[in-house]
Amino acid sequence: TMKIMAIDLGKARTGVAISDKSEGFAFPDSVITEYNEEKLIDKLCKKAQELKAQLIVVGHPKNMDGSEGERAKECAEIAKKIGEKSQIETVLWDERCTTISAHNALNLTDTRGKKRKETVDAVAAVIILEDFLRFRKNQKADG
Numbered sequence: 001t002m003k004i005m006a007i008d009l010g011k012a013r014t015g016v017a018i019s020d021k022s023e024g025f026a027f028p029d030s031v032i033t034e035y036n037e038e039k040l041i042d043k044l045c046k047k048a049q050e051l052k053a054q055l056i057v058v059g060h061p062k063n064m065d066g067s068e069g070e071r072a073k074e075c076a077e078i079a080k081k082i083g084e085k086s087q088i089e090t091v092l093w094d095e096r097c098t099t100i101s102a103h104n105a106l107n108l109t110d111t112r113g114k115k116r117k118e119t120v121d122a123v124a125a126v127i128i129l130e131d132f133l134r135f136r137k138n139q140k141a142d143g
Contacts, residue, residue: 005029005053007044007082008095008121008131009075014040015125018051019133026129030121043076045086055089059095059128093132095124 001023008015016029029051034040048056058079063073076092083090 002054003052003099004055004057004129004132006049006057006093006125006132007079008059008125008128009078011035013121014044015121015123016047017122017125017129018053018101019129023133024077024114026126026133028126031121037128041081041085044082048086049080053088056082056086056090057132058082059124060092062094062096064081064096082099093128095128095131101117104118122129 002083003021003023004019005022006017006019006026008017011034012035014034016032016033018029019025019026030041030047032043034043044056056079058075060068060072060075062078063069068076079090079092083087
């Protein structure tokens with residue numbers, strides 16, 4: 001098992017989540033506000049080192065029909081650069097269902113306004129990570 005960091009890339013804000021060592025839980029870590037791609041990649045690599053992540057999962061926003069739009073291509077590019085720069089294995093995770101669940105999860109906790117906007121980015125990263133952890137568990141169970 002290992003610590004896994006998940007990234008939900010946004011236009012301005014990027015949510016970061018991290019798992020515990022046993023890969024059982026996903027925790028919201030932070031939201032990074034950065035428009036400059038190079039700087040964002042730097043910050044995310046630093047963050048991965050800080051959190052001692054051994055694997056990085058980047059949300060891959062495919063279109064509902066599974067095709068890759070501009071945004072999905074951008075995210076794939078950024079993921080590739082993060083992997084190269086951090087020297088940590090970086091994978092893409094199809095996040096077609098995640099932001100919807102993030103908003104639903106927040107409705108339950110009744111977070112509103114600006115706080116909500118900030119939390120939702122980190123929560124989206126948490127949900128990407130939870131999906132991914134579930135997938136890994138099932139893979140281990142099958143294999």
